[in-house]
Amino acid sequence: MTTMTDASARFREFKMPDVGEGLTEAEILKWYVQPGDTVTDGQVVCEVETAKAAVELPIPYDGVVHELRFDEGTTVDVGTAIITVDVAPGSGEAEEPPPAATEPPLAAAEPEGEAKPKGRQPVLVGYGVAESSTKRRPRKGASVPEQAQAAQAALQAELNGHGTAPEAPVAGRPLAKPPVRKLAKDLGVDLATVVPSRPDGIITREDVHAAAAPAPVTAPAPAAVPAQAAAAAPEPVVVGGARETRLPVKGVRKATAQAMVGSAFTAPHVTEFVTVDVTRTMKLVEELKADKDMAGLRVNPLLLIAKALLVAIKRHPEVNASWDEANQEIVLKHYVNLGIAAATPRGLIVPNIKDAHDKTLPQLAEALGELVATAREGKTSPAAMQGGTVTITNVGVFGVDTGTPILNPGEAAILAVGAIKLQPWVHKGKVKPRQVTTLALSFDHRLVDGELGSKVLADVAAILEQPKRLITWA
Numbered sequence: 001m002t003t004m005t006d007a008s009a010r011f012r013e014f015k016m017p018d019v020g021e022g023l024t025e026a027e028i029l030k031w032y033v034q035p036g037d038t039v040t041d042g043q044v045v046c047e048v049e050t051a052k053a054a055v056e057l058p059i060p061y062d063g064v065v066h067e068l069r070f071d072e073g074t075t076v077d078v079g080t081a082i083i084t085v086d087v088a089p090g091s092g093e094a095e096e097p098p099p100a101a102t103e104p105p106l107a108a109a110e111p112e113g114e115a116k117p118k119g120r121q122p123v124l125v126g127y128g129v130a131e132s133s134t135k136r137r138p139r140k141g142a143s144v145p146e147q148a149q150a151a152q153a154a155l156q157a158e159l160n161g162h163g164t165a166p167e168a169p170v171a172g173r174p175l176a177k178p179p180v181r182k183l184a185k186d187l188g189v190d191l192a193t194v195v196p197s198r199p200d201g202i203i204t205r206e207d208v209h210a211a212a213a214p215a216p217v218t219a220p221a222p223a224a225v226p227a228q229a230a231a232a233a234p235e236p237v238v239v240g241g242a243r244e245t246r247l248p249v250k251g252v253r254k255a256t257a258q259a260m261v262g263s264a265f266t267a268p269h270v271t272e273f274v275t276v277d278v279t280r281t282m283k284l285v286e287e288l289k290a291d292k293d294m295a296g297l298r299v300n301p302l303l304l305i306a307k308a309l310l311v312a313i314k315r316h317p318e319v320n321a322s323w324d325e326a327n328q329e330i331v332l333k334h335y336v337n338l339g340i341a342a343a344t345p346r347g348l349i350v351p352n353i354k355d356a357h358d359k360t361l362p363q364l365a366e367a368l369g370e371l372v373a374t375a376r377e378g379k380t381s382p383a384a385m386q387g388g389t390v391t392i393t394n395v396g397v398f399g400v401d402t403g404t405p406i407l408n409p410g411e412a413a414i415l416a417v418g419a420i421k422l423q424p425w426v427h428k429g430k431v432k433p434r435q436v437t438t439l440a441l442s443f444d445h446r447l448v449d450g451e452l453g454s455k456v457l458a459d460v461a462a463i464l465e466q467p468k469r470l471i472t473w474a
Contacts, residue, residue, distance in 0.1 A: 010088045012061050013081035016048070026050045027075045027250065028082065037065045045083060048076075054378040063087040075205060075250070176203040187212040209248055263409045267323070267444040271404040272453055276461040277425055279435040284467045288361075297362060298369035302340075302394055304467065305417055305460070307364060309392060310336060310357055311473050312459035319456050320389050321412045321447050330447060339391035339408055340368065342375040350408050351380045352388040396420060402438040412447040415460065416440040437464075 016026055026048040033045045044056045045065075063085040070076055174191040176184070180203055184191050187208060194211045196203045249257065281304050288299045313320050313336055322331045338356035342349055351374070353359070353367045374380050391408045396419035405416045418438040425434035441457040448456075463469045 010086060011066055012063070012085050012087050014045075014057075014059055014061070014083045014085065015081050016076045016078050017057070018078045025075050025077050026055075028070055028072055029054060030072055031068055033065050033068075033083075035065050035067055039063060039065060039085060050382065055381060056379070059083070059085065061085045061087050064089040174203055175201050180205055180208060184208045184211075205248075212246065259409045260406050263407045266409075267407050268446060269404075269407065269442050270445045270448075270450070270453065271440055271442040272450075272457050273402060273438060273440050274457055274461045275436060275438045276465050277427065277434045278420060278437050278464045281464045281467050282420065282435045294362060294365065297365040298372070299365055301420060302392070302417070303361070303365050303368060304470075305394075305415075305464065306338060306340075306356070306368065306392060307361060307470060308460045308463035309390070309415055310338065310364075311463060311470060312456045313390065314357065315459055315473065316452060316456050318452055319413050319443070319448055322389070322410050323412075323444060323446050333389045335389070337387050337389045339388035339411070340371055341391060341393035341405075341408075342372065342380075344375055344378060349375060349380055349385060350388060350391055351375060351384040352391075354387070390414070392417065396437065402440045404440060405442045407442060407444060411444075413441060413443040413453070413456065415457075416442070439464075 029047045029049050031046050033039060033043075039045060039059050040062050041060055042058045045059045047054055047056050049055075065083065066086045067084040069080075069082050069084065076082055174194065175196070176191055181191065183205060184194070184203075189208050189211045191203060191208075194203050194207050197207050198204065278301070281301060285299060285301055285304065288294050288303075317332065317334075320333045320336055322333070324331050335355055336357040337352040337354050339350040339352040342351065351371050353364070353371060356364060356367070359367060371380075371384075374384070388408055388411060390411055391405075391414040393403075393405050393414060394417045395403050395405075396417050399419050402418035403416050405414045407414050416439065418440070420435050420437040422433050423436040424431050425436055426432075427434055439457060439461060441453055441460075443453045459473075463473065
């Protein structure tokens with residue numbers, strides 16, 4: 001017979017890692033494996049969405065999948081086991097996997113007197129896992145009150161392990177973590193009326209959202225009537241077509257909202273505009289598309305606009321800076337990580353091209369192509385969205401003339417590019433149809449004054465009007 005110690009060594013748990021520098025949770029989007037599948041070290045087993053991006057998670061073990069702890073669409077706290085792997089298949093049947101692999105994570109615990117395996121659990125490089133306190137589960141055959149007390153104790157231990165000071169247990173009080181209680185309060189949901197979906201009676205976010213969803217409106221039930229009249233009574237009418245739909249704010253959209261609010265009310269924004277004739281730039285785009293050195297690369301107006309902004313930053317490096325509030329310092333960056341705002345089904349993200357200032361035009365085109373393709377597939381990594389120094393947002397692709405963009409947090413400037421349209425324009429003293437666009441530069445007025453902002457915007461416009469300046473000014 002296999003002992004519990006053998007089972008603990010045989011069944012390995014893979015915990016939700018922190019894939020984004022301090023993120024506390026992630027939603028499981030898709031499982032790529034099922035129980036019984038063989039996995040190898042480094043194989044991607046699932047895709048999760050954090051507050052910054054969708055990320056694929058590789059398993060750090062060889063073995064056979066024993067259990068998937070959560071369904072797709074479930075939001076899981078960092079440090080919670082999400083999959084159990086049998087790392088020694090074929091070595092005989094174990095009595096049972098380690099307790100933590102069979103119980104839901106909030107109430108997961110070890111049997112009384114059973115010690116946790118010594119040593120640090122394997123984790124992905126640089127990810128780290130959250131430490132959790134020891135929890136106990138009720139013994140088989142325990143009475144209902146004992147089970148409730150055990151679930152309450154497990155919840156208290158869970159909260160203590162995450163640094164949250166729980167309130168003293170109250171008889172008859174619904175079991176839920178403080179964030180879930182706050183969510184219920186915000187949505188106006190009485191936890192006492194919520195039916196928990198978990199067997200241990202602990203209420204989750206999903207339970208609260210389900211309780212908050214508007215119920216179908218039905219006609220009031222008729223008063224009691226004689227049996228013969230009841231037979232002819234009409235069925236209750238369900239009125240369809242809800243007037244409102246409530247969507248939980250989470251993932252990328254939640255992070256974007258928080259960042260934009262923080263930026264808008266922290267950095268004093270100033271926006272300047274310029275309308276420019278980009279006919280020569282559009283001709284150069286067509287010539288570059290036919291150039292053999294650019295074959296297979298993504299060549300479009302955005303490529304030349306990005307290059308023009310990089311040249312303008314080289315001429316006016318003070319615009320490439322950030323404000324350090326804690327130390328009351330201006331941090332001048334001697335590199336440019338060029339952010340490109342990208343609209344995705346999960347929300348707006350701003351991945352950046354690292355060291356864009358050092359790239360040639362073909363290298364910049366290749367980097368832009370990879371950035372766009374990765375964003376469309378929802379595979380942008382958190383690292384690709386960190387460390388940006390200046391951003392371009394292309395609202396012209398939506399047919400919009402221009403806008404007043406909000407700064408990406410930690411950056412001093414953002415350039416909005418409007419739609420390029422054929423318009424009447426005075427060229428060499430005559431009105432002619434020309435390709436025209438409007439640029440808008442928003443900047444942090446603590447770092448960039450009107451003169452510096454105007455010079456940067458004017459340089460970008462001048463380069464797009466006369467692209468040969470890419471050579472003479474570079």
